Amino acid sequence: MKKIGITGSLASGKSTASKILSSNKRPLFSADEVVRKLYAKNYFKKLISKKFKLRNSPTIKSQIREKILAKKINLKKLESIIHPYVRKEMRKFINENKKKQILFFEIPLLIESNLMKNFDKIIFIRSRKSIRLKRFLKKGGDKNLFNIMNKKQYSDIKKIKFCDLIVVNEKDKRILKKKLLDIIKKYE
Numbered sequence: 001m002k003k004i005g006i007t008g009s010l011a012s013g014k015s016t017a018s019k020i021l022s023s024n025k026r027p028l029f030s031a032d033e034v035v036r037k038l039y040a041k042n043y044f045k046k047l048i049s050k051k052f053k054l055r056n057s058p059t060i061k062s063q064i065r066e067k068i069l070a071k072k073i074n075l076k077k078l079e080s081i082i083h084p085y086v087r088k089e090m091r092k093f094i095n096e097n098k099k100k101q102i103l104f105f106e107i108p109l110l111i112e113s114n115l116m117k118n119f120d121k122i123i124f125i126r127s128r129k130s131i132r133l134k135r136f137l138k139k140g141g142d143k144n145l146f147n148i149m150n151k152k153q154y155s156d157i158k159k160i161k162f163c164d165l166i167v168v169n170e171k172d173k174r175i176l177k178k179k180l181l182d183i184i185k186k187y188e
Helices: 014-022 031-039 042-052 060-070 073-096 129-138 143-152 156-160 173-185
Strands: 002-008 028-030 102-106 121-126 165-168
Touching: 002 014, 014 028, 014 102, 014 121, 014 173, 028 031, 028 073, 031 042, 031 073, 031 102, 042 060, 042 073, 060 073, 060 143, 073 102, 073 143, 121 156, 129 143, 165 173
Parallel strands: 002 102, 002 121, 028 102, 121 165
Antiparallel strands: none
């Protein structure tokens, strides 16, 4: 089994690249998807509400966002709750797919979390900050939140040192797809 990690900075196109690489045929683990499902669980909402002194309501994500904007340390506090759960789900995913030839892992903080040794290859999706900010805002994000989260991540230059392949994603999806399909042919 070959494990391929996909990472990149905030709003660089990791999710799009991951979907192209897995092509709905190869198993894909998405840390963001695990977190999204986690927020839907009542026990998690209760835990977060208690830890951050929030109202347990459907707006829990926006309340967390406000806490992070108010105090940057709250992002680290939130990650300390979420990351162990994501790692547990990642181990479960590997176990469930151990007979597959290739597994893909979309992990935004792969380098920051020091997970490099878990992968045979790491693909870095790279985009200029101005492009990433536009993408983030287009999805309803907030510029201040973008800046907080972006500063939390290592610079592209630092991350690239740990990656085997760099894919620049600054044009359209068609060009990204061609670049990625050329890469995947090497592993099939």
